[in-house]
Amino acid sequence: MQLLDGTACSQEIRQEIAKEVESLKASGKRVPHLAAVLVGDDGASQNYVAMKIRDCEEIGFNSTTIRMEADISEDALLNKVDELNRNPDIDGFIVQLPLPAHIDENKVTLAIDPAKDVDGFSPVNVGNMCLGLPTFISATPNGIMELFRRYRIDTTGKHCVVLGRSNIVGTPMSILMSRNTNPGNATVTIAHSRTQNLKELCASADILIVAIGKTEFVTADMVKEGAIVIDVGQTRVPDSSRKSGFRNVGDVDFENVKDKCSYITFVTGGVGPMTRASLLQNTLKAYQRR
Ligand code: NAP
Numbered sequence: 001m002q003l004l005d006g007t008a009c010s011q012e013i014r015q016e017i018a019k020e021v022e023s024l025k026a027s028g029k030r031v032p033h034l035a036a037v038l039v040g041d042d043g044a045s046q047n048y049v050a051m052k053i054r055d056c057e058e059i060g061f062n063s064t065t066i067r068m069e070a071d072i073s074e075d076a077l078l079n080k081v082d083e084l085n086r087n088p089d090i091d092g093f094i095v096q097l098p099l100p101a102h103i104d105e106n107k108v109t110l111a112i113d114p115a116k117d118v119d120g121f122s123p124v125n126v127g128n129m130c131l132g133l134p135t136f137i138s139a140t141p142n143g144i145m146e147l148f149r150r151y152r153i154d155t156t157g158k159h160c161v162v163l164g165r166s167n168i169v170g171t172p173m174s175i176l177m178s179r180n181t182n183p184g185n186a187t188v189t190i191a192h193s194r195t196q197n198l199k200e201l202c203a204s205a206d207i208l209i210v211a212i213g214k215t216e217f218v219t220a221d222m223v224k225e226g227a228i229v230i231d232v233g234q235t236r237v238p239d240s241s242r243k244s245g246f247r248n249v250g251d252v253d254f255e256n257v258k259d260k261c262s263y264i265t266f267v268t269g270g271v272g273p274m275t276r277a278s279l280l281q282n283t284l285k286a287y288q289r290r
Contacts, residue, residue: 001258001259001260001261001262001263001264002151002262002263002264003263003264003265003266003270004147004151004230004263004264004265004270005269005270006143006147006265006269006270006271006272006273006274007269007273009146009147009150009151009273009274009277010143010273010274010276010277011273012150013146013277013280013281014055014058014059014277014280017059017280017281017284018058018059018060020284021059021060021061022060025060031060031061031062031287032061032062032091032092032283032284032286032287033061033062033063033064033089033090033091033092033287034052034056034061034062034063034064034090034091034092034093034094034118034279034283035063035064035065035066035084035087035090035092035093035094036049036052036053036063036064036065036066036093036094036096037066037068037077037080037081037084037093037094037095037096038065038066038067038068038096039068039069039070039072039077039095039096039099039100039103040068040069040070040099040100041070042098044236045096045097045098048096049065049096051276052094052276052279053065055276055277055279055280056280056283059280061280061283062089064090066080066084068080070100071100072103074102074103074104074107074108077095077099077103077108078107078108078111081095081108081111081112082111084116085111085112085113085116090116091116091118091283091286091287091290092116092117092118092136092282092283092286092287093112093116093118094118094119094279095108095109095112095119109121109122110122110123114136115286115289115290116286117136118136118279118282118283118285118286119136119138119139119168119279119282120135120136120137120138120139120142120172120282121138121167121168125137126138126167126172129172129175129176130175132179132180132181136282136285136286137172137176137278137282138168138169138172139275139276139278139279139282140168140169140173140211140232140271140274140275140278141169141172141173141176142278142281142282143271143273143274143275143276143277143278144173144209144230144232144271144274145176145183145184146274146277146278146281147230147265147270147271147274148183149183151263153183153228153263154182154183155177155182155183155184155185155186155207156182156184156185156186157185157186157187158186158187158206158207158228159186159187159189159204159205159206159207160174160177160178160186160187160188160189160205160206160207160208160209161188161189161190161191161201161202161204161205161207161208161209162174162177162188162189162190162191162209162211163191163192163198163202163208163209163210163211163212163218163251164191164192164210164211164212164213164232165190165191165192166211169211169232170190170192170209170211171190173209173211174188174190177207177209186206186207189201189205198222199221199222202218202222202223203221203222203223203224204224205223205224205227206224206226206227206228207227207228207229207230208222208223208227208228208229208230209230209232210229210230210231210232210233210250210251210252211232211233211251212233212251213233213234213235213251214233214235214251215233215235215237215249215250215251216249216250216251216252216253216254217233217251217252217253218231218251218252218253218257219253219256219257220253220256220257220260223257223260223261224260225260226260226261226262227260227261227262228261228262228263228264229252229257229261229263229264229265230264230265230270230271231250231251231252231254231264231265231266231267231270231271232250232251232271233249233250233251233252233267234248234249234250234267234268234271234272235248235249235250235251236248236249237249248267248268248272249267250266250267252264252267254266254267
């Protein structure tokens with residue numbers, strides 16, 4: 001079994017980007033600028049945004065956090081999005097999800113200029129991804145593809161089961177794995193809560209990508225000998241032994257599954273850091289396109 005080390009891989013990517021930023025500075029050019037809009041005071045969202053901003057600072061990007069109260073109106077948020085779309089100093093921005101229930105997330109996503117949509121959530125970018133055109137691919141699937149690339153894992157002809165069909169992880173992941181690219185060229189099955197014979201289906205996978213948000217759902221009997229297992233799940237569970245009071249748990253029963261695998265990711269040093277690195281890659285790309 002080999003661990004797919006997302007922390008090490010993402011460090012490599014950060015160093016590559018930091019080098020690029022250094023050379024921009026040396027030639028007197030401005031550096032990429034990412035903005036993050038944070039609505040409300042959800043602890044996990046605050047954490048995610050803080051990490052993204054810290055990542056920017058570490059590699060030399062400019063960054064801005066825009067905080068808005070939880071009871072802000074949908075119109076006020078749409079106005080802020082419009083302002084960011086038109087702000088020439090901002091190369092890309094994200095609106096951290098989830099948003100409060102009274103705000104329509106689809107409306108907000110649609111309002112973001114696709115050229116600045118570094119989360120890759122806008123229909124234009126999703127459509128471009130489906131057609132294999134230049135785009136911003138959403139950070140988590142992009143990070144997983146990058147892991148396959150950097151570990152030189154051949155996915156061609158493999159049976160890939162993607163467990164979970166969300167718009168931000170499962171669905172784009174299934175599309176990327178089935179495209180005529182390398183990595184890609186897999187035969188893909190996408191599974192969800194209505195899938196029958198899930199255990200047997202998962203056990204038939206050469207590559208199993210799990211994004212359902214159910215702690216340790218995938219057990220050893222659901223994994224084929226020699227399979228590649230990618231655990232996207234990241235559920236906060238209380239843990240009084242930690243300073244934060246919680247820890248993140250994946251969707252795969254890592255301890256009992258790992259010895260069956262050829263490759264496996266570990267939560268939190270697998271997909272999470274690759275997702276963060278992907279956002280930096282997308283921001284650099286947005287800057288370069290401008
Ligand atoms: P989501 O929008 O809640 O979607 C969950 C998907 O899992 C749905 O398609 C759902 O099926 C399916 N599902 C739920 N229970 C199932 C079951 N018992 N059997 C089969 N399928 C089941 O979740 P998401 O946003 O994709 O996130 C999934 C997990 O990944 C979460 O833990 C999240 O925190 C984590 N995540 C991690 C990162 C990272 O950077 N590491 C990034 C994004 C998300 P239906 O469609 O039928 O309801």
